[in-house]
Amino acid sequence: MSSADLLKCLQAFKAVGFDQLTDLTAVDLLEYGGVSDRFEVVYCLLNVETGLRLIAKTYLNEPDLTIPSATPVWFGADWLEREVYDMYGIVFSGHPNFKRLLLPDEFQSFPLRKDYPVKGRGERHNFPVITRAES
C-alpha cells in the first residue's frame, strides 16, 4: 500500500466512526517464519459509541521504513508513534514532534528489533566509561 493510500485509509476508518486510536504498535517479523515482510505496524481502533473494535495492519520492508503519521487523524497517535520509532526505527512522516520517546536522544539502536541482543556488552556503547582521572 502506498503512503497516500494508507493515510486515506485511516481517514476512511475515522469517517465511518472509529474515533479513537486505542493503540499503535509494531512487530518485527524477522524470526516469525512463514512471512516475507519485515515489520508489521498495527493500529487498534475503537468506535467509542458502539464499542466496535478494528485492528488494521500494514507491512513495511527495509530500506524504506517510512509511513505517514496518523497524528492528523487522531492526535493521540503522537507518543505511540514516537515509541514505535524508538523501539523499531520506523519513521512516521508528517509527525509534529518526531524524536525518541523513552530512550536517550543519542541512542543509536532500536532495541525491540529481533536482531538486537537481549544481553551482551554492546547495549551500553552510548554511555562512555568515565575514569576517575577524567572526572
Next chain:
Amino acid sequence: MPLELLESPDLDASKREGLWTLNFGPQHPATHTTLRLVLQLDGEMVMDAEPDIGFLHSGFEKLGEVLDFNQYVTIVDRMNYISPLANEIAWHHAVEKLLDIELTPRCKYIRTIFAELMRIHDHLLCVGTCVLDLGGATAFMYAFNERETIYEICERASGQRFHTSYTRVGGLLYDVTDDWVEMVKDFVQNFPKVYRDFSGLVMKNRIFVERTRDVGVLSREEAIAGGATGPVARASGVARDLRRDEPYLAYDDFDFDVCASQGGDCYARFQVRMMEMLESIKIIQQAIDKLPKGPIFPAGSGKEGMPDKREVYRSIEGLIHHFESIMPNRQMAAPKDSVYAATESPNGELGYYIVGNGTFRAYRARTRPPSVLHFALFSKLIRGCMLSDVVAVLGSINIIAAELDR
C-alpha cells in the same frame, strides 16, 4: 503604563521571549516517581509544558519475548505497582484469549474480587497522595490505613503483600481459604465507614475543591481523539467501561453502575474515582457472597493448568503434571496468531497485544498502558493554568512512571 495581560495561552515566537523555563522533576515529591516536565512560564502561568519520560525504562517488553507466559507475570506486576494484581489479571486475560482457555467460575470470581480490590487500592492512593501534594496530610493517612488492609488480604491469598505474582495461565497460584473470605467480608463491612470519613475530608474540603475545580479541563472530543480511557475519559463524559461494555471475568453476573461526570476538570476526575470505590465495594460484596466452590484450574487441564502444590509434593502424578507445565521443552504451544485483549484497570484500558509463534512465550508482548496516552494529554491540560495547578493535574491523571516507561 498598565501591565498587559496575555489573554490566550498560544505560543508564537514573539511571545516566547519573556518566558522562563522551569524544570519540574525528575526528582520531585509530587511526581511520585521519576518523570520530568519542562515548563514554560509567564510569571506563574504555565504557557507550555513538555513532558520528558523514559527515566524508568527497563525493557519490559523485550523481557516479555524471553520469559514464558507464567514467568512474565512477575514483570507485569511491576508496571503499575500501585495496583499490581490488576496488571497480572490483564496479562493473563490476554494470554488466555490467545490460548483459548475458559476459566472456572471460582477462579473468575476470585480474580474479579481482586480486580476490584485493586481498583480501591489504586484510587485510594491516587486521591490520597494528591490531597497530600495539595497540602492535606490527614486524608492521606486514612487512605493508607485502608491500603494496609488490602495488602493483608493479598498476603493471605498469595504470600506476598505487594508484587503478588498471583495469577497463572488458566488459574491462580493458590486457592483462597475460608479466613481469606472472612477478611474480605470484614473489609467490605468496614470500608464504607472509612470512606465516609475520607470522602468528607477530601471532597468537601474547600481548599481541595478550589484547587481542583475548573483546573485542567479535558473536553469530550479531546478525550476520545487523544485516546483517554478509564476515570479520565469518564470524567469528561465518555461513559465507557469495559466491565460493562466488553464483560470479562465474572462482571456479567453483578449489578453495578458506571460512574461518569460531565465536568472534565480535576475535581470531576477525583469524583469519578471516589464514586467508583463504592461501586467496587458493591461488586466485591456480591462476589464474595456468591463465591462458587470448585477447582481453580479448568477440569482435566493438562499442560495449560498448574497442579495443586500439595499434589506436586506428595504424589508422582502431581510432580509429572508440574514438570509438564513448567519445563520449556514440554510446555503447551500457543497458536501462531495475534490477539488484543483489554481489561478495565483502575487507570483505564490496560491492553495487551500478544503475537504467538507456536511456543509457550510471546513473540511480541505489547502493553497498552493507559498512563502513556493520559500523560501525552498533559501539555493540553496544563496550558493556561498556574504553576501550583501542575501538581493537581498530575495527581488527577494518576501517572505511574513505571507503567509509562516500562
